[in-house]
Amino acid sequence: MxxxxxxxxxxxxxxxxxxxxxxxxxxxxxxxxxxxxxxxxxxxxxxxxxxxxxxxxxxxxxxxxxxxxxxxxxxxxxxxxxxxxxxxxxxxxxxxxxxxxxxxxxxxxxxxxxxxxxxxxxxxxxxxxxxxxxxxxxxxxxxxxxxxxxxxxxxxxxxxxxxxxxxxxxxxxxxxxxxxxxxxxxxxxxxxxxxxxxxxxxxxxxxxxxxxxxxxxxxxxxxxxLWPTVTSITGLDDGNGLAGDGITVGEGFLTSTGARHPMAVDCGPYAYDPECRTVYNKLHATGFYHEYHPISHYWPLQLTAAxxxxxxxxxxxxxxxxxxxxxxx
Incomplete structure (x- = not known):
């Protein structure tokens, strides 16, 4: 057997x-x-x-x-x-x-x-x-x-x-x-x-x-x-703060030379306040920038991260x- x-x-x-x-x-x-x-x-x-x-x-x-x-x-x-x-x-x-x-x-x-x-x-x-x-x-x-x-x-x-x-x-x-x-x-x-x-x-x-x-x-x-960002720029007199909605990567103000700097303390992206306007004028600011990911970056971010x-x-x-x-x- x-x-x-x-x-x-x-x-x-x-x-x-x-x-x-x-x-x-x-x-x-x-x-x-x-x-x-x-x-x-x-x-x-x-x-x-x-x-x-x-x-x-x-x-x-x-x-x-x-x-x-x-x-x-x-x-x-x-x-x-x-x-x-x-x-x-x-x-x-x-x-x-x-x-x-x-x-x-x-x-x-x-x-x-x-x-x-x-x-x-x-x-x-x-x-x-x-x-x-x-x-x-x-x-x-x-x-x-x-x-x-x-x-x-x-x-x-x-x-x-x-x-x-x-x-x-x-x-x-x-x-x-x-x-x-x-x-x-x-x-x-x-x-x-x-x-x-x-x-x-x-x-x-x-x-x-x-x-x-x-x-x-x-x-x-x-x-x-993980994905290239989009940058929006607003002027000092726009009065609406930063443009663009999404995942923020960086924000601050721009000078006349195009250099980027962090927001002024206690002022943020608003220059309509007289004291803040004085601060930004002393810093030679010309506008604000917002570096972010809009909703169109949702799937690129998801797939790259995955x-x-x-x-x-x-x-x-x-x-x-x-x-x-x-x-x-």
Missing amino acids: TAPVHHPASRSLGLPRMLLRLHRPALCIWVVLVLAVSALLLWLDGPLTDAAAEAWRQYHACGVTPRCSYNQAAILRYKDMENYSTFAVLAVPLVVAAWAGASLTGRELESGTATLAWTQGVSPARWLAVKLTVPAVAVAAGTGLLVLLHHLMWSASHGRIDTIKSWNDTPTFYANGPVLVALALVGLAAGALAGLAWRRSLAALATAVLAVSLVWAALYAVLPH ALVLAVAGALTVTAFRLLPARTR
């Missing part, structure tokens, strides 16, 4: 099944989380937006009429739910990083489960590749769905609800585009690397969350410089594979 033959292909297919079985509770929680936030965003996109838009229509119809009634509760409800949903979407990269650091690799190295898998005909490299690929698909799909629904909800409210955030509002900008999906993948890669480095769940969890936070902070600092963050995720992944041999000795 011959022993059954286990082909490499069957082992390759069995590893993802084993991974899904091992992390089934986390997968179920992830699905429930995505569905719950998606339901909230769909509720915002439909009934809540309609009710708040009607309340704002009533409010504007009141004019200066005293004791005019409008549905203030609908306006406040929409504002609260919009804030809750935005921050729920923004929390995804940190949640992914915490799970990946605590459970994906760190716990298995800590408990010895990974070593057992390596003795069953699964190479460490294949083990790590599956460990990263299967969750990456789930993370990218779930986060992408939330970002899409948030963007649709935000777009549906423009021109209808006065309290809707501008496109360049920082939380709205990140929750509305693919850069958040890239940050979630950074969380996954950072968690896997931290688990390999520390081989302890709690230490890897804290390290992964800190790593994502640092990447996010660095991205916030460099994002305005590509940069994906490069970071790739670097973390490569580092994890380079560290793996040291953990298999």
Whole structure:
């Protein structure tokens, strides 16, 4: 009687099944989380937006009429739910990083489960590749769905609800585009690397969350410089301050030589005040400049930032594979 033959292909297919079985509770929680936030965003996109838009229509119809009634509760409800949903979407990269650091690799190295898998005909490299690929698909799909629904909800409210955030509002900008999906993948890669480095769940969890936070902070600092800016110039006598709306990169006043300088303290971009006009005359100012990103730069900034963050995720992944041999000795 011959022993059954286990082909490499069957082992390759069995590893993802084993991974899904091992992390089934986390997968179920992830699905429930995505569905719950998606339901909230769909509720915002439909009934809540309609009710708040009607309340704002009533409010504007009141004019200066005293004791005019409008549905203030609908306006406040929409504002609260919009804030809750935005921050729920923004929390995804940190949640992914915490799970990946605590459970994906760190716990298995800590408990010895990974070593057992390596003795069953699964190479460490294949083990790590599956460990990263299967969750990456789930993370990218779930986060992408939330970002899409948030963007649709935000777009549906423009021109209808006065309290809707501008496109360049920082939380709205990140929750509305693919850069958040890239940050979630950074969380996954950072968690896997931290688990390999520390081989302890709690230490890897804290390290992964800190790593994502640092990447996010660095991205916030460099994002305005990822795409060429637009510059608008206004004269001292215009009286309207700076021209142009968007993500501000720089502002100040111009001199007769064309040199740029920071705004005068306590005056800002306004020269109609006699004291400020005297200050700007002494500085030989001829006008004000505003260097910024208009709304037309939204997608260039999103895509460039997402590509940069994906490069970071790739670097973390490569580092994890380079560290793996040291953990298999």
